[in-house]
Each structure stands twice: as C-alpha cells, then as structure tokens.
Amino acid sequence: MIKLRYIRAKKEWDIPVFRRYQIDRTERHKYVDLSPGSKISGVPQYMFQNIIVDYPKKRGKNTLSLYLGHPDSVLLDTGHILVAYPKGHCTGETVLKESPDGGKTWSLPFGGLPESFRHTIETPTLYKLDFRNGEQKLILINGRPDRGKALPGDGFDVSLSVSKDKKTGFCDGKVWSFHENIFGSQAIREEYRAPKGEWPAFVAMASLTRLKEKGVFADKWMGLFHMESPFRLYKTILTFDINGQTQWTKPQRLLPEAYWKKESALCFCEPEVVRSPDGKELALLIRTNAKKSFSQVCFSTDEGLTWTPPQDLSRELTGERHKAEYDRLSGKLVITFRDVDWYKGHDFDPRYSFSRGWVAWVGEYSDLHKGAMGSGGFTILLSRTYNLFFPIRRGEANADTGYAGLTIDSKGHIVAISYGRFSRRIAHTYIIAKRFTVSAAARALPGNRPCADGIRFPTKNDSNKKVHSL
Numbered sequence: 001m002i003k004l005r006y007i008r009a010k011k012e013w014d015i016p017v018f019r020r021y022q023i024d025r026t027e028r029h030k031y032v033d034l035s036p037g038s039k040i041s042g043v044p045q046y047m048f049q050n051i052i053v054d055y056p057k058k059r060g061k062n063t064l065s066l067y068l069g070h071p072d073s074v075l076l077d078t079g080h081i082l083v084a085y086p087k088g089h090c091t092g093e094t095v096l097k098e099s100p101d102g103g104k105t106w107s108l109p110f111g112g113l114p115e116s117f118r119h120t121i122e123t124p125t126l127y128k129l130d131f132r133n134g135e136q137k138l139i140l141i142n143g144r145p146d147r148g149k150a151l152p153g154d155g156f157d158v159s160l161s162v163s164k165d166k167k168t169g170f171c172d173g174k175v176w177s178f179h180e181n182i183f184g185s186q187a188i189r190e191e192y193r194a195p196k197g198e199w200p201a202f203v204a205m206a207s208l209t210r211l212k213e214k215g216v217f218a219d220k221w222m223g224l225f226h227m228e229s230p231f232r233l234y235k236t237i238l239t240f241d242i243n244g245q246t247q248w249t250k251p252q253r254l255l256p257e258a259y260w261k262k263e264s265a266l267c268f269c270e271p272e273v274v275r276s277p278d279g280k281e282l283a284l285l286i287r288t289n290a291k292k293s294f295s296q297v298c299f300s301t302d303e304g305l306t307w308t309p310p311q312d313l314s315r316e317l318t319g320e321r322h323k324a325e326y327d328r329l330s331g332k333l334v335i336t337f338r339d340v341d342w343y344k345g346h347d348f349d350p351r352y353s354f355s356r357g358w359v360a361w362v363g364e365y366s367d368l369h370k371g372a373m374g375s376g377g378f379t380i381l382l383s384r385t386y387n388l389f390f391p392i393r394r395g396e397a398n399a400d401t402g403y404a405g406l407t408i409d410s411k412g413h414i415v416a417i418s419y420g421r422f423s424r425r426i427a428h429t430y431i432i433a434k435r436f437t438v439s440a441a442a443r444a445l446p447g448n449r450p451c452a453d454g455i456r457f458p459t460k461n462d463s464n465k466k467v468h469s470l
Contacts (some may be wrong), residue, residue: 016155032444034436036422040444042074046435050422051432053083053097053106068095069124072323073405074138077128077170078129083417084124084140085431094120094142096173102299103415103433116179120157121145121223123403127208128171129164131219136171137162139208143225143252146200153200155184155192156225158246182248192248195365199251201225201234202269203321208238208274211303211316222304224254225273231267231289232260235304247434252283255298262310266290270368272322273304274333276365283368286310291350294318312372315341316379317361321403329412330438333367336360336382336416338402357385357397358404358418362438380441382434385420388427400429412437439445 007385032040034047056066071085081099083106086092094117096110096230120142129137138161144154163175180188182200187193205223212218218435227281239247255263256273262268267289274283282304286296295318298307319337329333339356361375370376393396401420408414417433 025137030445031381032378032441033331033381034441034444035381035384036433041469043444044440047114047440049435051103051433051435053417053432054085054095054109054430055190056087058205058257062323064448067349068431069400069429071200071405071417071431072124072126072403072417073407073415073417074126074128074173075407076173077136077450078165078168079409080172081415082126082138082173083405083431084126085419086122087150088121091121091147093118094124094140096176097414098173099433102409102413103417103435106433110174113176114159114178116157116159117176120179121147121151124161124204125203125208126298126405127205127221130210132217137240138171140171140176140225141205141208141248142179142373143204144181145200145202146197146228152197153227154196155182155194155199156201156204156245157181160244160246163243164434168335170340174177178425182245182246183251194424201251202228203228203276206270209275209304211237212279213303222273223409224273225251227271228267228269230264231269232263234273235287235376254304255310259307259310266296268296270321272324272335274324274335274365275369277331284302284334285313285317285324285368287320287322289320291342291353292348295322295340297368299369313368314370314374314376317356317368317375318423319359319402323404323406323409325334325406327408327412327414327438328410331360332377332438334360334362334406334414334438336402336404336406336418338399340399341398354393354396355399355402356381357399358382358401358420359398360416362412362441378442378445381417383420383422383423383432385426388421406409412439414438 146153157179165172204225234251296310367376404418
C-alpha cells in the first residue's frame with residue numbers, strides 16, 4: 001500500500017496545475033520495479049538496494065549548489081569496475097573511483113591525477129581498448145561543447161591510461177596522462193588545432209566502437225558525438241601511431257544528406273552503437289531531443305560507412321542516453337537509459353512528455369528491427385527519482401537521471417551506475433549503483449507493475465489545495 005503525503009501550499013502559485021492526463025500503461029509490456037522498498041518474493045534483496053558510490057559533502061548549509069552526475073563505467077580485466085563522473089552538471093572536475101567487488105563497495109576518489117582532471121568541461125566517457133597484439137589501453141574523453149559566448153565549443157579532451165596491475169598485468173586505470181585537446185584551440189599538435197567554436201563536441205564520445213576489416217577486428221575505433229544548433233551527428237575514426245599516440249580523422253557527418261532534414265527536425269543526439277550477435281551488423285540507437293517521435297534506429301552492414309534510413313524504435317526503448325551491453329550468460333541485450341513517454345492521447349507533443357526515470361530494457365537484438373509497434377523483453381525501473389520543490393505524479397519521476405555506466409561480467413552480474421535524487425529528503429543529486437541479474441529480474445515479472453492507469457490528480461479547483469507526493 002502506498003502512503004500519500006499531502007502538502008499544503010502557502011500560495012496558489014506554489015501548486016502545479018495537474019490535469020487529468022493518464023499515463024498509457026497497457027498490458028503489452030512488462031515492468032519490474034527494483035526501487036528500495038519494493039517487496040517481491042523470490043527476488044534477492046540486494047537488487048532493491050541503492051549502493052552509494054558518491055555523495056556530495058555539504059558546503060555550510062547550502063546543498064543546492066552541489067551536483068554529481070553523468071557517470072560512465074568500464075569493467076577492467078582485473079575484475080574491478082572503474083567509474084568516472086563530473087562534479088557539476090556537465091561541467092567541473094572529473095572524479096575516478098573503483099569497486100573491487102562487483103559494485104558492492106567503492107573506493108575513495110583517486111588521488112594523484114593530472115591537473116587537467118580539475119578543468120574538464122563536460123560529461124566524461126570511459127572505454128577499454130583491446131589491441132590485436134594483446135596490448136590494452138583505457139581512454140577517458142570529455143567534450144568541450146558550446147556554453148555561450150563565455151565558453152565557445154572547443155573540440156574534446158583525451159586522457160589515456162596504460163598502467164598495469166602488478167598481480168594480473170592488466171590495465172588498472174590508476175595512472176592517467178594529462179588531457180590532450182583535439183580539434184580545439186588548445187590542441188598541442190598543430191594538425192588537431194581548430195578555432196574556438198568550430199567543433200563544439202557534445203557527449204564525446206557517446207559511443208566508441210571497435211571496427212572490423214575483412215571480418216576481423218582491427219585496431220580502429222569509430223567515435224560518435226553530436227553538435228547542437230542545429231543538431232547533427234558526427235563521427236571520427238581513432239587509431240594509434242607506433243608511439244602509442246592517438247590519431248583522429250577530421251570529424252564528418254555520420255548520416256547521409258538524405259536524412260539531414262529529419263536529423264535536424266527531431267534533434268538527433270547521443271548515439272549508441274550495438275553490434276549484432278553474429279558481428280555482421282551495427283545498430284545505431286539515437287536520442288530524439290525534440291521529443292516529437294520515438295527514439296530512432298539505423299543499421300549498417302559495412303562498419304558504419306552507410307546507414308539505413310532512420311526508423312522508430314518501440315515505445316519501450318524510447319529515451320535518452322542509451323548504453324548497451326550483452327549478458328553473455330543469457331544472451332540477452334541490456335540497455336539502460338532515461339525513459340521518455342507522453343501522456344495518453346498526446347503522443348509526440350513535447351508539451352506533454354514525461355519520464356519514468358532511470359530504466360533498463362532487457363530483450364533481443366532482433367527487437368531493435370521491429371519498429372514502433374514492436375514489443376519484446378521487459379523493462380526494469382532501477383530506482384525512483386524525486387523532485388525537490390514540488391510533488392511528483394504517480395508513475396512519473398524526476399527526469400534528471402539515466403546517464404549511466406553499464407557493466408556485465410561473464411557470470412551475468414550486472415552493475416548499472418547513475419545519478420539522481422533518489423530520496424525525497426535529499427536536495428541534491430548523488431551517484432548510486434544497482435546490482436541485478438537478468439534471470440532474477442525476470443522472476444519478478446508476474447503481477448508486478450510500478451504504477452497503474454487512470455490515476456486522478458488534483459486540479460487547481462480542488463479544495464484545500466492538496467497534491468500527491470510519493
């Protein structure tokens with residue numbers, strides 16, 4: 001039973017004007033709620049726990065200025081999980097931490113990092129690069145997007161780690177290089193120097209995909225990012241010279257000109273690339289920031305040289321900042337993202353969009369081909385998020401969440417890491433980890449729904465000016 005807490009507003013304009021919009025919750029798709037407090041028999045209790053990765057310290061009495069967000073993570077061959085996130089909303093110092101035990105506990109922030117980590121600008125992305133000769137590198141990338149006249153776009157910054165664990169000989173991510181600016185005004189190498197504002201790279205690299213040559217993986221990676229005003233997707237190819245230094249091709253438009261009008265109208269951004277189980281096809285999952293359509297998907301059978309026309313993903317896969325990994329134990333595809341939907345009867349009207357928060361979808365790669373009417377798999381609500389100054393409607397969540405790191409080990413243990421306000425009582429965002437397995441989440445399906453249809457919300461004419469707050 002859900003207890004409702006009522007808040008009496010001091011003034012009329014403190015009340016959000018809730019109308020009788022319904023959340024379209026049909027029975028054609030299955031949901032599992034792993035938020036703390038959920039009670040589902042037969043499911044391990046650890047799956048309902050929010051494990052604190054980092055929690056901002058108070059600066060006097062003011063906690064509203066504190067913000068931790070937008071993490072990314074990678075599973076090292078040592079078995080440790082490395083996570084990176086910024087101290088700020090897409091800006092501020094990049095923090096590194098690690099977990100030696102599958103996300104159960106987390107270290108203190110890494111010390112001894114180069115000074116450049118204190119001056120990063122945007123969301124960090126983190127990848128492990130394996131080479132044909134058995135070598136391995138870790139790469140951390142921060143975009144320098146356009147933040148107005150005071151901070152014009154300035155390419156992206158790259159840091160590498162090749163330090164190795166003494167016991168295993170694998171990369172441990174303990175030692176990092178000073179960030180090098182690429183395609184910006186601060187680039188040290190002249191071939192990568194560009195005027196400020198020429199390459200305002202947002203979420204670089206939203207994906208970094210190892211490419212094949214003649215059916216065999218090469219020491220070559222396709223990096224994708226986007227630019228805004230207008231929205232455009234770009235790609236650059238990463239290779240390394242004989243000295244181990246990064247080599248980047250000049251960014252070029254990812255999609256052909258025939259798709260540019262749709263790309264701009266729907267505001268394509270934050271692309272994620274998933275390789276098919278047989279390794280022959282790439283799927284490009286695209287956020288549509290205009291919220292005038294479902295998320296989009298394109299397919300390529302020539303390692304990203306050409307792409308099929310953008311088509312709708314299903315409603316269940318519509319969201320923002322998709323991150324995908326395969327569970328090798330079950331063979332299922334797991335995708336975590338920020339959910340986006342619309343009130344019943346108002347599809348594709350951005351004025352009536354809402355979010356259920358941070359979710360993970362579990363299904364088959366073939367489900368990506370099914371289009372808008374396709375269905376399959378199930379969705380996990382990983383943890384509810386709450387608003388600070390105003391109540392939230394049942395079935396909705398604070399949308400400031402969902403950028404996530406996702407790792408899955410060989411035994412099927414999944415660790416997803418994101419940020420958000422996961423408590424009603426806490427004013428600021430913080431970082432948590434969720435641990436679960438596909439098989440255990442699937443056992444939670446029967447009879448479990450995080451919300452129901454037909455919920456009536458107060459209107460401005462209701463007496464006593466009461467509103468629901470979960």
